[in-house]
Structures are given as structure tokens and as C-alpha cells.
Amino acid sequence: MMIELTHVNKTYGETVALKDLSLEIKSGEIFGLLGHNGAGKSTTIKSLVSIIEPTSGTITFDGKDLKENRLAIKQRIGYVPDTPDIFLQLTAAEYWDLIAAAYQLPDAQVQRRIDELTQLFEIAGKENETIENFSHGMRQKTILIGALLPDPDVWILDEPMQGLDPQAAYNLKQLMKSHAQRGKTVIFSTHVLDTAQQLCDDLAILRQGELIYNGSVDDLLATEPDQSLETIYLHLTGQKDNAALLNNVQTDGESHE
Amino acid sequence: MVSRMNKSQLKQLIKINLLYLNPQQTQQYRKKGKTGSAITAAILRQYLMLTILFLVLYSGQLFPVNFLKFPGLFTYYLGLFAIMEITQIITSVYSVFYNSQDFEAYAPLPFSRNAIFFSKLIVVGLSVTPFLIPQVALFILTGIRATYGVVLGAIWGVLLILVVLLLVFCIGALLVFGISKISYLQQHRKLLTSILVFLPVMLMFFSIFIINFTTNSSSATSVDVKPFALLLPFYQLLKAPTQVSQLLFFVAILLVIAVTLWLMIKFLLPTFYATKSVSVSKKKTRHHRYGARNLRRQLWHYNFGLIKDPNLLMQVFANNLMPIMMIMIVLMGGGRLSLAKVSANYWGAFILAGIFFAVFSINQASIVANVISLDRQNFSFINTLPIEMNTYLRHKFNFAAFCQILIMTVILVIASLFLKIPILFALILLASNIIAGILVSEIYFTRDLRRLNSEWTNVNQLFTRGGGNFMVMITLFLTIIAAVAVIGIYFALLMIPLISPVIINLVILLIAIIVGGSVGWHYHNKFWQQLDHVDIKTFIKTQE
Numbered sequence: 001m002m003i004e005l006t007h008v009n010k011t012y013g014e015t016v017a018l019k020d021l022s023l024e025i026k027s028g029e030i031f032g033l034l035g036h037n038g039a040g041k042s043t044t045i046k047s048l049v050s051i052i053e054p055t056s057g058t059i060t061f062d063g064k065d066l067k068e069n070r071l072a073i074k075q076r077i078g079y080v081p082d083t084p085d086i087f088l089q090l091t092a093a094e095y096w097d098l099i100a101a102a103y104q105l106p107d108a109q110v111q112r113r114i115d116e117l118t119q120l121f122e123i124a125g126k127e128n129e130t131i132e133n134f135s136h137g138m139r140q141k142t143i144l145i146g147a148l149l150p151d152p153d154v155w156i157l158d159e160p161m162q163g164l165d166p167q168a169a170y171n172l173k174q175l176m177k178s179h180a181q182r183g184k185t186v187i188f189s190t191h192v193l194d195t196a197q198q199l200c201d202d203l204a205i206l207r208q209g210e211l212i213y214n215g216s217v218d219d220l221l222a223t224e225p226d227q228s229l230e231t232i233y234l235h236l237t238g239q240k241d242n243a244a245l246l247n248n249v250q251t252d253g254e255s256h257e
Numbered sequence: 258m259v260s261r262m263n264k265s266q267l268k269q270l271i272k273i274n275l276l277y278l279n280p281q282q283t284q285q286y287r288k289k290g291k292t293g294s295a296i297t298a299a300i301l302r303q304y305l306m307l308t309i310l311f312l313v314l315y316s317g318q319l320f321p322v323n324f325l326k327f328p329g330l331f332t333y334y335l336g337l338f339a340i341m342e343i344t345q346i347i348t349s350v351y352s353v354f355y356n357s358q359d360f361e362a363y364a365p366l367p368f369s370r371n372a373i374f375f376s377k378l379i380v381v382g383l384s385v386t387p388f389l390i391p392q393v394a395l396f397i398l399t400g401i402r403a404t405y406g407v408v409l410g411a412i413w414g415v416l417l418i419l420v421v422l423l424l425v426f427c428i429g430a431l432l433v434f435g436i437s438k439i440s441y442l443q444q445h446r447k448l449l450t451s452i453l454v455f456l457p458v459m460l461m462f463f464s465i466f467i468i469n470f471t472t473n474s475s476s477a478t479s480v481d482v483k484p485f486a487l488l489l490p491f492y493q494l495l496k497a498p499t500q501v502s503q504l505l506f507f508v509a510i511l512l513v514i515a516v517t518l519w520l521m522i523k524f525l526l527p528t529f530y531a532t533k534s535v536s537v538s539k540k541k542t543r544h545h546r547y548g549a550r551n552l553r554r555q556l557w558h559y560n561f562g563l564i565k566d567p568n569l570l571m572q573v574f575a576n577n578l579m580p581i582m583m584i585m586i587v588l589m590g591g592g593r594l595s596l597a598k599v600s601a602n603y604w605g606a607f608i609l610a611g612i613f614f615a616v617f618s619i620n621q622a623s624i625v626a627n628v629i630s631l632d633r634q635n636f637s638f639i640n641t642l643p644i645e646m647n648t649y650l651r652h653k654f655n656f657a658a659f660c661q662i663l664i665m666t667v668i669l670v671i672a673s674l675f676l677k678i679p680i681l682f683a684l685i686l687l688a689s690n691i692i693a694g695i696l697v698s699e700i701y702f703t704r705d706l707r708r709l710n711s712e713w714t715n716v717n718q719l720f721t722r723g724g725g726n727f728m729v730m731i732t733l734f735l736t737i738i739a740a741v742a743v744i745g746i747y748f749a750l751l752m753i754p755l756i757s758p759v760i761i762n763l764v765i766l767l768i769a770i771i772v773g774g775s776v777g778w779h780y781h782n783k784f785w786q787q788l789d790h791v792d793i794k795t796f797i798k799t800q801e
Contacts, residue, residue, distance in 0.1 A: 049641040075643040086635050089562035093547065098559060101552040102642040110547040 001027055001062050001076060001153045001185050003048070008057030010043050010209075017043040018054070019209040025187060025202070030180045032200035033189040036237060039206040041189040042082055045158045048187065049079045061154070075103065078147035082158040082189075084139035088132035092123065092142045095131060096149060103150040110149065117145040120171050136163040144172065155179060157188040161195060173199060193229045207237050263372060270376030272297045277357040278349060278384055284715045307387040315391035316398075324399040325496060332488040334395050339425055339488075341388045344457035346429030349384040353377045354433070356568075382426075393418050399495050417495055420510055427517040432456070434521065458574060552644070556652040563631045564624055564660065572716050577622040578664065585672050597677040605762035606747060607682045608769055611669075611689030613740040618665050619697045620729055622720045625657035626701035630710045630719050637711065647788040650706070658698040662691055689769065696773055699780045709797060 003025040010018040018040045025031045033041040046052045047059060050070055059066040061073045087095050100110040118124040121141040131139055140163045147155060155176070161169045176186045176199060190196055196203055197217055205213040213220060213236055217229070224232050275297045276283045282303075286296045324331040354377055393415070400414030401407045436452055484492070494503045564570065619625060629636065629650070639649055669690055673683040708722045720729075750761050 046637075051637045051640050071643050071645060074641060077641065079638075079641045081634070081638060083634070086633075086638050087559070089565065090559060094555075094558065094562075097547060098555045099642070100547060101555045102644045107547070114547050 003154070003185065003187070004058075004060045005044070005047075006058045006060075008044075008047060008054045008059065010040075010047065010052065011055050016209050018047070021057070021206075021209075021211055023204055023211070023214060025185060027185055028180055028183045029201040030176055030186045030188070030199050032196040032203035033187065033206065034191075034193070034196055034203055034233065035189075035206035038208070039237075040209040041206060042158055043209070044206070045079075045156055045187070045189060049077060049156055050074060076153040078150055078152035078155050080140075080143050080147045080155075080157040080160050082162075084136065084143045084163070086131075086143065089130065091128050091130050092134075092145075093127040095142060096127075096146055099146040099149050103152075105150055113149050113151070114145065117148055121145060121168050137165060137168070140164055141168060148175065152184075154185045154187065157186070159189055159191065161190065161192060193233055197229050205233065205236055212236055263369070266369075267372050267376055270372055271379055273359075274353045274357070274377050274380040275300050275383075277353050277359075278380055279352065280356070280715060281717050284717060301383075304383060304387060308390055311387045311390040312394065316394045319391070319394050319398055322398075323402055324395065324492075325402050328489060328492045329484040331395070331399060331492045332485040335392065335421075335488050335491060336485050338388060338392045338395070339421070340460060342385050342392075342422070342425045343429045343432075344460050345385045345388050346381060346426060347433055347457040347460075349381040350430060350433040353380050385422075385426075389418070389422055392421065396421075396495060399492075403496055405498075413498060414495065417491070420507075420514070421491065423514045423518075424510060427514055427521075430521060431517060455571065455574075458571065458579075552648070553652055556649065557656055560628065560653055560656040563628070566716075569631070569716050572720065573622060573624060577618070577620060581618050581668065585668060595677045596682075597679065599679065599682065602751060602758035602762070604682060604685055605758075605765035606744065607678075607685040608689045608762075608765055609740075609744055609747060611686045611691075612693040612769060613736065613743075614669065614686075615665065615690050615693035615697050616736050617733070617740070618668075619661055619694065619701055620732060621701065621704070621722065622729070623661055623698075623701060625654070625661045625698040626705055627716070627719045628653055628657040628702070629705045630708075630713065633711050633713070636709070647785065650788060651785070654698070654702050657702065658695055661698055662694045665690055665694055692773060696776045696780075699776070699784070703780065703784050706797060 003023075005021055005023045008018055008021040009016075021040070021044065023044075033044060035041050043052065047054050048066075050066065050073075061069075061076070064073065066073055087098070090098065096110070096114055099105075100107075114127075118127065121144065123138065123141050123145070126134070126138065131142055134142065140160070144157075144160065147157070157176075160172060164172065173195070176188070180186050180201070188199075200217050202214070202216050203220070204211055220232060221229060224235070227235075272294065278300065282300065283296060286299055291299060319334070322330065324334075396414035396418045397411050398414075400410035400412075400417075403410050403413075405413070436456075490503070490506045493500075494507055497503055498507070621627075632639070640646070666687060669687055670683075672678075673686065678686065704723075710719060710722060713719055747761065747765065750756060751758055
């Protein structure tokens with residue numbers, strides 16, 4: 001599913017969250033959104049999943065305007081929010097039933113997918129506990145399973161690795177890869193550059209709501225051949241010389257020992 | 258050094274627990290820009306003021322009465338204040354021991370368990386002080402009127418009240434800790450919280466109910482009431498402490514307190530950490546058959562889960578239901594008022610009563626007025642799912658309106674039975690109340706969406722949206738004025754011999770249909786119909 005954002009702006013009063021953002025995300029690719037806190041990653045994702053309405057600009061999925069075809073497009077998206085603190089009153093099983101009802105999934109598919117996914121994410125046996133009793137990681141797994149349940153054309157994941165144990169994070173990465181290999185689209189935001197380097201075909205780097213890089217990871221690495229992705233990223237986003245501050249913090253800590 | 262550090266730790270822990278004591282009040286102070294010590298100082302000041310107020314108020318009220326001559330009244334006041342204290346103790350123990358949910362947070366910190374418990378006990382003790390004052394006045398006033406002298410009488414009174422306080426504390430704490438130890442409730446924490454939240458309210462409510470129905474109009478200062486046998490020994494102990502039987506009773510009370518405290522320290526408190534970290538995994542895993550079952554059922558179940566929150570129910574009860582129930586109790590007049598023989602000419606009055614009861618009962622603290630905001634972040638998430646917002650909100654409205662109408666219907670059915678309203682009139686009352694209830698629910702439901710708040714941390718923030726408590730009071734006041742005016746006009750018209758009562762009642766019915774129909778039509782066209790055509794964010798903006 002081809003996704004296009006054209007001149008998208010989002011403002012909250014005086015604050016500019018997104019400034020003239022234009023992106024193209026192709027079918028069958030894993031697309032990463034990078035940026036510091038407050039750079040506009042979550043705003044972009046929330047605009048894609050209809051949580052917020054851009055102030056101006058258009059978003060299309062396979063050429064269809066999101067505004068005009070909201071429900072049909074939502075039917076093809078699976079979303080994981082940045083915090084998994086939703087539907088805390090429900091048990092995991094009840095939450096997945098709700099998702100199944102929303103996407104009108106056939107019972108056999110739901111049963112099969114949940115059996116597979118609960119095994120994979122080692123959550124089997126906990127389905128009847130309320131989400132509020134889960135740890136952060138368990139909540140994340142529950143919401144992830146919900147997003148994977150309908151096997152949608154587009155996965156949109158806001159910092160999905162947060163709180164996951166290494167095994168679950170590995171599993172999710174494999175699922176993201178195989179999803180893209182099947183011609184479907186994965187969009188995710190992350191602060192972990194290694195993850196971005198490992199997974200992304202293309203990525204966008206945002207700074208204060210503006211797009212400062214859009215292209216493949218390889219192309220980005222080629223801009224400074226001897227440098228790591230971390231160094232290049234920090235250069236792009238305006239690395240600050242924190243050496244003096246870091247030194248002060250360390251010295252201060254030592255004097256308290 | 259260690260003891261000094263412990264003292265400062267204890268002081269800090271007390272400060273923290275004071276913040277937990279009344280979360281709503283703390284929130285109010287925060288809203289006013291107060292933080293840290295400023296809040297705890299304000300809370301302490303408030304308790305001090307309350308204590309002085311109670312002292313002045315009850316000393317003045319109790320001073321003229323010589324309770325030595327009225328053992329029944331003595332036990333009545335003792336019982337009444339003891340219930341107040343127990344309810345306060347349960348509420349405070351719940352707030353600082355359970356609702357604070359801080360035991361796990363303290364675990365990695367260098368605080369001793371004793372300091373943590375002691376600080377909490379001090380705060381519970383402080384919260385109960387204002388309610389203790391009337392009892393202090395009661396005991397000292399009765400003590401100094403006894404035959405053994407003013408000074409000795411006062412000292413004996415103070416000593417006895419301390420014993421009573423300890424006893425009341427033991428009962429309250431045993432109730433809370435005991436309930437929390439029931440293994441079923443340990444696995445159902447929400448139910449446990451509900452019980453701990455509702456127990457004091459129910460205790461207080463039914464005490465007032467019983468007092469209202471059992472006390473007669475006779476003057477309390479000239480005629481004694483029947484003494485409560487259970488509390489009479491305290492009166493006798495205060496009046497004649499030197500008698501052997503009274504001394505034995507005193508020793509027995511001390512023994513009961515000592516044993517209870519020992520049991521709590523030995524068995525209950527050490528396991529308190531374990532209670533906090535009860536694992537829910539003890540629950541048997543039943544096999545769940547998954548499937549895209551009926552969305553309506555799923556949403557009904559979900560919405561029911563939203564309102565099951567004990568704190569929310571407590572707030573709805575206190576802000577919305579309690580005033581209505583109190584007014585109904587007063588209106589029932591202790592079961593003496595009967596409408597069994599009401600004239601058939603007055604059927605229009607039951608239409609009006611049903612409408613005004615709905616208007617009066619549904620306000621911004623009602624479930625229907627907050628049910629969308631209760632979604633919090635879920636509401637945004639629902640936006641990402643392929644569910645029509647119209648369908649989602651309709652299910653939500655149906656659920657909330659059903660709950661609201663069910664509550665009103667139960668209250669009205671009970672009131673109809675107590676007031677002996679003829680069946681036909683009762684049905685008219687219920688029908689007009691249900692229809693008016695649906696329409697008023699629509700008004701508050703759409704208001705909730707207009708003023709949507711998904712970021713609330715305390716449910717009171719939802720109740721005070723818009724004009725806040727001031728608007729609630731104004732609305733309530735205007736509703737009462739309007740109700741009195743309309744019903745007054747109705748009865749005045751019925752007095753005019755030239756106009757047939759049938760015509761007056763039909764006009765009332767007609768006006769109700771026109772007004773109700775207009776409101777229904779408005780919300781159908783401007784709300785439900787519009788929801789189908791725009792996305793929810795744009796819709797909320799257009800409604801502002």
C-alpha cells in the first residue's frame with residue numbers, strides 16, 4: 001500500500017508540530033521515523049492513524065484521500081500507540097475480541113492468530129488477566145498482538161520495541177521483516193538507531209517538525225563513509241557539545257561518593 | 258543521629274501520607290498553585306479549623322444537656338459519633354494504606370517498615386480528630402457533672418474517651434485489614450476497593466436513614482430515648498467508676514484493645530506487604546474462545562468495565578445520587594406521607610414530577626455526562642479502528658442512558674411504594690421520567706464530547722468542567738425554582754373552577770410533548786446525523 005503525505009502541517013496554537021512534511025512510503029518497505037523527543041514522529045504517526053487531523057496538507061493511501069475514506073483505510077491499518085496504557089479495564093482476551101469485532105475477523109482466523117501470537121510472545125496463560133495488572137512489557141505485547149491480529153496491509157508502530165524483552169523484540173523484528181517481504185508496509189518510529197539500521201529500507205529524520213532527511217539507510221551512511229549512523233544522525237540533528245556538561249555531572253557525582 | 262534521621266524521615270512520610278489522605282482536596286490545592294509543604298500545611302490548618310469548629314459547635318449544643326439524667330441520649334450521641342469515627346477511619350485507612358499504592362515504591366528506599374506504618378497511623382489518627390471532639394465534649398461534660406468532682410471528672414472523661422478512641426480504631430482497622438485478608442478479595446482487588454470505599458458511605462447513609470426514621474419530634478433535651486444496651490456500660494462507667502462491675506468492664510475493654518492491637522501487630526501488619534503484591538496469576542486460566550462476536554456486546558462489556566472503577570462510583574454516588582436520595586428520604590417524611598388517595602385530577606403533576614426528577618437527577622457528575630471522557634486514551638485509539646464513530650458513540654450513549662434511567666427508576670419505584678402512589682400515577686411518573694431522562698442524557702452526553710478531556714487524573718476534573726461546582730449549584734437552584742414555579746402554577750390553575758382539570762392536564766402533556774420532541778429532534782439532526790458525515794476531531798470543533 002503506497003502512502004503519501006503532501007505538504008502536511010500541524011500546529012497547536014503557536015507551536016508548530018509538523019512543517020510542510022511531504023513523504024512517500026512504498027509498499028513492501030519498512031519505513032523508519034527518527035528524531036529527538038518532540039521532533040514530530042508521533043504527530044506524523046497520529047496523523048496517519050486518524051488520531052489527529054493535520055492543519056493542512058493531504059494524506060493518501062493508494063491514492064485515496066484519508067479524510068474521504070477514513071473507515072476503509074482504517075480497516076487496512078494495524079496500530080500500536082507509543083504507550084500501551086489503553087483498555088486497562090479489559091482482560092487481554094477481551095481486548096483481542098474487541099479488535100476482532102472492530103475488524104470483523106472470521107472466528108477461525110482470530111483463534112489461530114491468537115494461538116500463534118500468544119505462543120510467540122510468551123503471553124499464553126495470561127489472557128484472562130486484566131491489562132492493568134500487566135507490566136509495561138506485557139501490556140506492549142498485548143497491544144502488539146491486537147495490531148497483528150487482523151494481518152493488516154499497513155502496520156504503524158510508535159516506538160514498538162519499548163519495554164519488550166530481547167526475545168519479544170527479536171520476534172517483532174522478524175515479523176516486521178516478513179510482513180514487508182509479503183509486499184505489505186511497516187512504518188515505525190524509534191530512538192534506537194541500531195534497530196533503524198537493522199530494519200529500515202527507508203527512513204525519515206525529523207527535527208522540530210521539519211524533514212531533514214528522507215532516503216535509504218545506505219544512502220545516509222554514504223554521506224559520511226567512516227562514521228556510524230549515530231554520529232551521522234547527531235550531526236544531522238545538530239549535535240550539541242555536551243562534553244563540558246557531561247564532565248561536570250561526572251565530577252559532581254564523584255565528589256558525593 | 259539515627260533517631261534524628263528517623264524523625265525527619267517520619268516527618269517526611271507523614272507529609273506524603275497527608276497528601277494521600279484526601280486526593281480530591283490535594284488536587285484542589287494543586288490547582289491553586291500550592292505544592293509540597295504548602296499543601297500539607299493547608300491540610301493541617303484545615304483539620305485544626307475543623308477541630309475548633311466541632312469543639313465550639315458541639316460543646317455549645319451538648320453543654321445545656323445533663324447527660325447524667327439522660328443515659329439514652331448519652332448512648333445515642335456516643336453511638337452516632339462512634340459511627341462517624343469508624344467511617345472516617347475506614348476512609349482514611351483505605352486512602353493511606355490502599356489507594357496510595359506506595360508500599361512497593363517504598364520497598365527499595367531506606368525507610369524502616371515501622372516508620373512507614375507509624376506515619377500512616379498518625380495521619381489516620383489526625384483525620385479522625387475532628388470527629389472525636391464531640392465525644393470529648395460529651396465525656397468531659399458528663400464526667401464533671403458526676404459526683405466525684407470537676408477535676409477528677411474531667412480527667413476520667415478524657416481517659417475514657419481515649420479508651421473509646423482506641424476501641425473504635427481497633428474496630429475500624431480490623432474491619433479494613435480483615436476484609437483485605439479475605440483470599441477471594443485479594444484476587445479481586447477492584448471488589449476489595451469497592452467494598453472499602455462504599456462501606457463507610459453505606460454505614461453513614463444507613464445510620465442517618467435509621468436515625469431519621471426512628472427519632473420522633475419530641476425534644477431531645479427534655480425526653481430521653483431508649484438507651485443502646487451495648488453502649489450503656491460506658492455511661493455507667495463514667496457515672497460510677499468505683500463500682501466493681503464497672504471496673505471489671507473497664508479492664509475487659511482494655512484487654513480487648515490490647516489483644517486486638519497485639520493480633521494486628523503480630524499477624525496482620527507483617528503480611529501487609531504480601532497483601533499488596535498479591536499475584537493475580539493464582540487465578541485459574543479458563544479457555545477463552547476468541548472471535549469477532551457481536552460488537553454491541555463487546556462495547557457494552559467494555560463500557561461496564563469503565564464505570565466499575567470504585568473511585569468513580571464513589572464520586573458519582575457522593576455528587577449525584579446521595580443528594581437525590583437524601584431529598585427523597587426527607588420527602589418520604591419518615592413513611593408518614595401517603596398519596597394513596599390522591600385525586601385523579603392531578604395526573605399532570607406526575608408528568609411534571611417525572612420530568613423534574615430527571616432534570617434534577619442528571620447533572621455533570623452523572624455517568625452519562627462523563628462516559629466518553631472515561632475512555633481516556635482509548636478514545637483516540639478507537640479512532641484508529643474501523644468502527645463508525647456514530648456506532649461507537651450510540652452504543653456508549655445507550656449504555657450510559659440505560660444505567661442512568663435504571664438508577665432513577667429504582668429510586669422512583671421505591672419512592673412510589675413508600676408514598677403509596679396509585680399504580681396508574683406511578684406508571685405516568687415512570688414514563689415521563691424515562692422519556693425526560695433520555696433527552697436530558699443527550700444534552701449531557703453531547704456536552705461531554707464537546708468538552709472532551711482524555712487527560713484527567715482525578716474524576717473530579719471531569720465533574721468540574723465548564724462552570725465547575727458553581728454551575729452545578731446554579732443549575733440545581735434554577736431547576737428547583739423552575740420546578741416549584743411550574744408546579745405552583747399548575748396547582749393554582751387547578752384551583753380555578755372555570756377551567757376543567759382535564760384540560761389543564763392535557764395542556765401539560767401537550768407542552769411536554771412539544772418541548773421533548775423539539776429537544777429530541779434537535780439532537781437527532783445536530784448531533785447523531787452529523788456524526789455520520791465528518792471525522793470526530795472536526796465534529797468536536799464544530800460543536801464548540
